[in-house]
Amino acid sequence: MKDKIKTLPSSYREKKRYVVFEIISDQKIEFEELIKSVFNYTINLIGILGVAKTNFRFMSDLYNEKKQIFVLRCLPKDVELIRLSMALITEINEKNVCIRSLGVTGTIKSARRKYLDILKT
């Protein structure tokens, strides 16, 4: 017998939101330093328990290094909290940055579709 649980029915799954962010900076931000800063600033604002409760996830496969765009997943009620924690980032590895949100979507597919021209590598 396989050691794997069955996929939950869609009505049993928790709702998700995908928030698309853009990094505005004079210098290029590397993936590793970005992910480190995103987690640091989010934990700094809402704490470890808060992050755990928001179902927070960095969607690394949707990261576009060229256009400096990344996507975060969270619960619908915590979108504004995530937006605020990203807005508080002013510096990544001593590089001045400003992070702005481009939009919020309900699925990865619609995130790709809506921001297709942006997310396409």
Add this chain to the structure above:
Amino acid sequence: MEHRFYDLNVAFYNEHLLERAEYLGLSGICIVARSTDNIDEYLEKIKKIREGTKMDVVTGVLIEEKPNKILGLAKTLRRKVELILVSGGDYETNRMACSSDYVDILCHPEKGRKDPGVDHICCREAKEHNTIIELNFRELISAIGMERIRELNKMKEIVRLCNKTKAKFIVNSGAKNIFELRSGRELSSLSFCSGASMQDALIANSEIPEKLISINREKLKQPIKGVEYER
């Protein structure tokens, strides 16, 4: 409905500012001058800036004086600029700004204090005299560790008092460089996270400043208070 977001406290100007503000989706910004600056020179500068952009550039003066000088300065500047902002922090200053018809925005009332700087009396006065209480985003960015916790706590208290007394509040970036500018939704997220409802948070940075600016522009056109030209 799409909101037209405003940032009414930008404390610097360089050639990239308007471009960045437009990119961030802001419809208008107020490039603030100090009360000690030459106001005529400042107005000339804003006039030149307005020519080269579609953005709504608002004139405003930030008064950083002792409480006894604020009212006099506000009265004289009222006829020249569209917005009068008062730098808060001291309770007497906060109270004076809230209870004055000449002041539009009370900036960072909690600055350098352990309490929010405004009480129920100030908020009630602010509601009566149409003064908007500002939450400064820069104060939050520049604070670290325990200071940031205290700052958020004070902002939460200000929003709670404003909700209770139905006074108006606004979130401004208070930017001193281009990287401190924030888009409208990011500014609104601060008031939402401080306890305001989503609608109030969005209105605070869009409709309230828009209305305030249009009323003040109408007033500037009047030769004497309450008198209008008939075409």
